[in-house]
Amino acid sequence: MGAEHLGQYNIHEVLPLPRTTLRSSYGILEGQITIAGDWDSPEVNDAITDDFYGTT
Incomplete structure (x- = not known):
């Protein structure tokens, strides 16, 4: 198994990536986060902006 040369293109084998x-299960935290x-709100957005940039 290797690359086949077809004109100006190189064709390679495509393999799935392993899961990291x-x-x-999905939804494992359902009901635990509020x-x-x-x-x-503008107040929350200003607080987040201030945390990142130091300005409001």
């Missing part, structure tokens, strides 16, 4: 993480109702 094993997931036992998001505040004001998560997208």
Whole structure:
């Protein structure tokens, strides 16, 4: 198995990449995480901006 030369193109074998993480199931944290109702308020956005850039 190797590359075959076809004109100006090189054709290589494509292999799937191995999984790096094993997931036992999706939704494993369902019901354990809550998001505040004001998560997208201007005050929260200003606080996040200040954390990243030091300005509001």
